[in-house]
Amino acid sequence: MSFSFLSSLAAVSAADWDALLPDNNPFLRYAFLRSLEESGSVGAESGWQPAHWVALEQGQLRAALPGYQKSHSWGEYVFDHSWADACYRANIPYYPKWLGAIPFSPVSGPRLLGDATSLTALLEALPEALARQGFSGAHINFTDPHSDALLAAQPGWLSRLGCQYHWHNPGYRDFQDFLDTLMSRKRKQIRKEREQVAANGISFHWLSGGELSEVQWDFVYTCYANTYAVRGQLPYLTRDFFSLLAERMPGAIQVVFAQRGTQPVAMAFSLIGDDTLYGRYWGCLAEFDRLHFETCFWQGMDYAIAHGLRHFDAGAQGEHKLVRGFEPTLTRSWHWLRHEGLRAAVGDFLQQEQAGVLAWAEEARDALPYRRGQA
Structure with missing residues (x-):
């Protein structure tokens, strides 16, 4: 099995890519991601350079993680600007970084595409590839439970919680x-x-x-x-x-x-x-x-x-959605940082932040408009 970063989805076929998808999430489809590339919505000029991390076996696509080389942190909706600022003050390079995400779309869903065995190999090979490419680290945003389980089994990955507001039918x-x-x-x-x-x-x-x-x-x-x-x-x-x-x-x-x-x-x-x-x-x-x-x-x-x-995801953030029946919904992202000092500092921060996020999600339920026992 070989691993590489693809600078465009044009390097693989739509059929091979879509065959890896576990469900009908529209943001992961070849048509969506390729349209972003062909339209110029992503690319070097935008600071979202395609760098899809894939595993191939005898030329056959076995696993994939859609991703981008980033020269900034805009359009991600998982905010790490303070980490980048701290690195700048300490003279630690933070950009370029590698981001596994759907551009401009804070939508949770599958991020690791393929069978578990191939994906484990894909993740194990990623740190060395990051070092070769000069990336400060990897960030995978808005994951689903399957991706969470695979990432939790890998050493060095830090988990971060967030909160959105979704409506359930x-x-x-x-x-x-x-x-x-x-x-x-x-x-x-x-x-x-x-x-x-x-x-x-x-x-x-x-x-x-x-x-x-x-x-x-x-x-x-x-x-x-x-x-x-x-x-x-x-x-x-x-x-x-x-x-x-x-x-x-x-x-x-x-x-x-x-x-x-x-x-x-x-x-x-x-x-x-x-x-x-x-x-x-x-x-x-x-x-x-x-x-x-x-x-x-x-x-x-x-x-x-x-x-x-059964589910309506109306976008990120927005506490005003609570009084309209949108319930607090936890989201998760994962972060692997090459610099050991930065990794330790971010790890400490995330532990404190997680406690705050969990407390807010519980407190936010008090603002829901449902009669007792309905939410």
């Missing part, structure tokens, strides 16, 4: 069925929020990826880019990415448009897995009270209920 008949599980005051608040949007004459329409015209994709991208522009930032994704993705995996895409009359004013872009709706990008070109909550949260819940999806 136990099988609601409709949105009212969900409302009936809430405390009276919260139920009235949500109804009022939805009524405020309706009073502005705004309606909502869902389209799958294959149903959008290029003009509609232009609108989607304009809204997406505007979300960054209002914060003085450039968008991570290029316009071409959306067209490539719509061509290659249209059935995994759902976009909800908010319209006032015949004029679109906002959108939310989502991807769909086996039983999960992933709300990814939002943007508006006109401001209306409560429009963000309706477009990104309530419409997503409506869709998940109507289509029998």
Whole structure:
């Protein structure tokens, strides 16, 4: 078995890559990752240089870990800027580092792809490869339990906890069925929020990826880019990415448009897995009270209920989601650092941080709007 970093997924076939996937997670599919590369959304200029760590046996792909050479820490959603700053002050090189992650997507899921035996060999070979390439270490973000077990069995890896807020659908008949599980005051608040949007004459329409015209994709991208522009930032994704993705995996895409009359004013872009709706990008070109909550949260819940999806991941962070029924959900990342002093310092920090994260996740449940015994 041989191991190498691939500078592009073009080095392997879509069939061989997708054969390693354990489920229908859209972010791991060849079409998604290759579209990022071909559209220029990732590459040397963006600081996300593809470096997929793979195992080959007689030319056959046996295991893989999608990854990137990073020259910064932006777009990762597991924040290590303080580690990099400490290294800078101590004259310890922190960049380049190697990151096993889905670019710009804080979505938990499989990261180690392939059978357990091949993946164990892949992980065992990684530290030496990091040293050869001059990487300060490896970071694997938003892992699933299977990846956690494999990484926990390897020496030197540090585990880090995070917290997001996800909504769970136990099988609601409709949105009212969900409302009936809430405390009276919260139920009235949500109804009022939805009524405020309706009073502005705004309606909502869902389209799958294959149903959008290029003009509609232009609108989607304009809204997406505007979300960054209002914060003085450039968008991570290029316009071409959306067209490539719509061509290659249209059935995994759902976009909800908010319209006032015949004029679109906002959108939310989502991807769909086996039983999960992933709300990814939002943007508006006109401001209306409560429009963000309706477009990104309530419409997503409506869709998940109507289509029998049991899980709604509406994105990272956002304590404001708690009062809308999104429950605290622990996430995990893993970190292997070559510098022994840095590894020890980060290990101490992570132990303290973990206690805080666990305490917050427990405390956050008190803010949930469910009647006792419902959450």
